[in-house]
Amino acid sequence: MVLVVGALVAGCSSASTETAPPATTPDSGILAGYPTDHDAVSPLLISALAPAPVPVMGTDGKVHVVYELEVLNFSPREATPTRLETVVGGPDGEVVSTLEGEDLARQTLVVLGEGGSIPLGDTGVILVDDVYDSHDDVPVSVTHRLSATFGPASPDLADAWESSFDGDPVTATGGPVAISSESPVVIGPPLAGAGWYAWNGCCGPSTHRRSFFPVGGRLNFGERYGVDWVKPDLTLDAAAIAASIEAGYLPTFEDDPTDNDAYGAYGEPLLAVADGTVVTVTSGMPDELPESAPTGLSAAELGGNYVVLDIGDGVYAFYAHLSPGGATVEVGDEVTRGQVIGRVGNSGNTTEAHLHFHLMRAPAPLSGDNVAFEIDAFGYAGSMDLEADPFEGFTPGPDAGARADQLPLETSVVDFPEVR
Template sequence: MTFAVTRTIAVVSFLALLSVGCGASTDSPAASTTAAGRGDVTSSVVDALTPLIGSVPFAPIPFAGSDGKTHLVYELWVTNFTSADLVVNNVKVLDAGSDRIVGDFAGEAVRQRLQPAGSREGVDHLEPGQSAMVFIHLDLTEDAVPASLVHQVEVTGEAIPPKKNPLTERIGAATVDQRTLQVLSAPVLGQRYIAVDGCCDAQWHTRAVLPINGQASIAQRYAIDYEQADEQGRVFAGDPADPANYAIYGNEVLAVADGTVVDTRNDLPEQTPGSFPTGIPLAEADGNFVVLDIGDGFYVNYAHMQPGSVRPAAGEKVTRGDVIGLVGNTGNTLVPHLHIHVMDGPSPLAAQGLPYLVDRFSITGQVVDKAAFEHSEVLGAPLATQPGVTPTDHTDQLVLDLNIVTFAP
């Protein structure tokens, strides 16, 4: 009973304050004001209480995808600053310079992208005091990429005055990061590689938010798990518990650029395919790995290699195309594959993921969807692929989710 009374008072108090604040921002024109005790202060902005606050902690970086479009992938952090639920009705992404809409998410699209901190489940509302991320992916033509963005979010809730409910806020201003991207060579060579859990809407990597060292990081924002199919389109043939029966197992892993080895591990045993291991310490999640510093603030992480196969040691230089290890099944892994991602620091986890481009590859097919791939991965059945995909050659683009690619020597 005490909680209910306290909560009601809190809601009413916020309603009163919000009414004053929102009334000032909506009904009063921008004007010069003088604040007593602070000297003369002239401002064109009228302060207003905002029940939803938000920011973009890591600016979006545009990159060319294998679909010919320019992509921006980033997160809008939002917090419900009221004592009642807020329903997020829609999120619009605007060109901050012109208010042109470049992204519009409503209804189920919001639910698919709004994910509370610490949860992997999407929601359409925020509980009192709750923080969440809106995972945003924009695919645009190159000439349509704005210089800066702002977000227009419509919310509904009982803590908003009736005359202003629903309420639309502008939050999360961000400047688009136009840095020059690294152009890398292939990490493996051969045919029928599948880019699993790649950019930009697959959730396993793109939404892998980790609370590391007091910060929320998504080092794997652009990560890819490369698996491979045999000539019959199967990921494995024979006993699925034997790593050697997977098409990719034992393939050479190559340096994608000239660089300096920052860190490695080479002593962890193979896992039995078919299920994730339990009790894996954070330090062993990548299994046997190599981290390369390739310059200009870009680092490359290779994970899950065979025990004893990692060739370079920390501090050594490698040249583009050098063999640095063999594909294995070590660490936190389900089946043999090569995990690769690029980040802005030497830690594979405590960093922000960066996009990159692959210098040349061919797309020879496209897996129908994640469910179809998992069916093949579990049963060893031939991959279900989209019909009518014509093989195409690509240069200086990022391989996208479920592309089937050839990396030629």
């Protein structure tokens, strides 16, 4: 299920800290890094969006801390972020991650428009993925330094306001983030069999990563760790896959791209990822015509036919885009891990047969906090990076084989156990 497209993440570090730096200077309420003996205009106001990020181990063997920063441009000029640094130990601490240039532009979103720059008086969102070598390297908190350049002043603004604008470029500090000490939720596979591709997954150039919604009284990234699972034909060479993509199709079907049954994922069984209770089943929507983006859907229809499981501890599992009548469970049913609960379809906001899957903190797919998860056992086959130049098709490995307690990242191809 997708609404907004694109993104590329950057960042790495091996630094850590034992104590959290203060978010404000003592007794003043002034954000750390700003003077306390005189007023300093802050043209860019940075704050972190909830919740506190939970570090998650990816299939790249790295620990990912994924979150978003909200940036209000309180200046009389359009702002273009040029460099974002994640630092530990306070605003002047050690830099553990840097995002800049085209990467930063792709990860700077605005509510309307193309992003990259933040109009005057508007709010932008910067997507952050700080990457660490191990859990031991993850600090308990970080803050940020954001540099930006500014366009010409708006002629409609008063001279007094323009005179308070202090220079160009500007470096702002802020956006303190307390990193959660919780562990990701560990689940079983949502599907069975080999050759599943994590399309639109965390944490790279993913549609889900860029999708945000004004719901529940806040701006929510409800698909932060979501995955669209599709089943490509991995026997094709790079040239054949590239030709399919150039024609506008993923290589996930045989013969007729307008026939849902031609897609490798269509009709595949959906599995309960944990013991739980069925709390929602919708089944009245038709399959969409493949490779044709639907229009006119309400928010309630974006997931098409779907199932929500309560898997305990305030966590819910969301399975979207089932085939018409594809659910094999009813509300109130108790299910066990590995039980078939439905079939993959192509209903709702979708262009081809796939499973959209994520975990959340409420049985409301777009409104609940998106929950970091890891799958306890699967095989890692390799990757297929659709953005790579040159495109290399499916690439086995590295380190192909059994994996435990990892999140399949964007581009990953994985093998799940067969249905028992």
